[in-house]
Amino acid sequence: xxxxxxxxxxxxxxxxxxxxxxxxxxxxxxxxxxxxxxxxxxxxxxxxxxxxxxxxxxxxxxxxxxxxxxxx
Numbered sequence: 001x002x003x004x005x006x007x008x009x010x011x012x013x014x015x016x017x018x019x020x021x022x023x024x025x026x027x028x029x030x031x032x033x034x035x036x037x038x039x040x041x042x043x044x045x046x047x048x049x050x051x052x053x054x055x056x057x058x059x060x061x062x063x064x065x066x067x068x069x070x071x072x
Contacts, residue, residue: 054061
């Protein structure tokens with residue numbers, strides 16, 4: 001009985017060590033991918049804000065640019 005428990009604990013310990021080494025190797029890759037995803041989300045947010053600003057302020061910007069163009 002003790003032998004079976006000892007083997008089970010040994011297997012669990014080996015599995016835990018393998019999982020730990022895998023996670024230590026995988027975490028830098030996951031963080032790198034996470035950083036890229038965050039940059040993509042920021043760029044998408046900036047693009048959405050720019051589009052919304054152009055939709056709401058497009059006529060005012062056009063008027064200002066026409067005035068500047070006429071004065072030149």
